[in-house]
Amino acid sequence: MPKRKAKDSGDAEEPRRSSRRISTKFEDVAPEPSAKVQVPAKKAKESKKESKAPEKVEPVVNGKTEEESDSKPTKPTKKSKANTALAKPKPAEEAGPSAGRQYWLLKAEPESRIEKGKDIKFSIDDLAAKTEPEPWDARNNLRAMKKGDLAFFYHSSCKVPAIVGTMKIVQEHTPDLTAHDPSAPYYDASSKPSDPKWSVVHVTFKQKLNTPITLKELKEWQVEKGHPLENMQMLKLTRMSVSKVSEGEWRFLVGEMEKRGDVVEE
Secondary structure: OOOEOOOOOOOOOOEOOOOOOEEEOOOOOOOOOOOOOOOOHHHHHHHHHHHHOOOOOEEEEOOEEHHHHOOOOOOOOHHHHHHHHHHOOOOOOOOOOOOOOOEEEEEEOOOOOEEOOEEOOOOHHHHHHOOOOEEEEEOOHHHHOOOOOEEEEEEOOOOOOEEEEEEEEEEEEEEOHHHHOOOOOOOOOOOEOOEOOOEEEEEEEEEEEEEEEEHHHHHHHHOOOOOOOOOOHHHHOOOOOEEEEOHHHHHHHHHHHHHOOOOOOO
16 A cells, blocks of 8 residues: 655645437319300419319418419528527537546655555555555545546656556545554554544556656646646645646646557546
């Protein structure tokens, strides 16, 4: 289990644990032979038209035939255009993989350091070797973590501090019971079972980077004006063992990792 080496308060370092149309037919009625009906020329013409095509069926819309109701085509109004647009189904917006997800950076010491007779070192390889979720202890930021969040694994207090891999939060915070154990490396006498000061979340290994991103590189990017890492919490509050990573910072770093051949799975 990665261990904390300072209380999490302001600049203090946190623990490091490790988607109808109606038709009608018009019938032709033959005039009686004895009756002479004088029809104006225009009407006779229309009568002639009807006799040529007696089988034509005129649909009736709202009590009028199409010919009566739509003698001239009308242009659709702005309102009808809007209604047409609203009627068209819109493609469902797919939620991105990052929807509601938070990102973090957790530090651990990969080199041996003895506390109360116990080696508290914890590296990315130690996490990869775990067969069960690993408890990671600290305060504050850990309590804000949610199941499904992702985190960078950062090697600190070593020759080449760097982001060396990624992990996933699989269980949200619970009290850190080791803080009440006098034999534990980071026993805290001021932490009581009834009022625990320290918490743990459980994490699982996702991947180890072939090419780590070093602290030196992070600092070089940070000093560039307007750079995505300009306000990165880990670079401003260096003693914090658990720090927040914005989505923009995460995307930038993941992009840099991909350029080096490390495709980060989410």
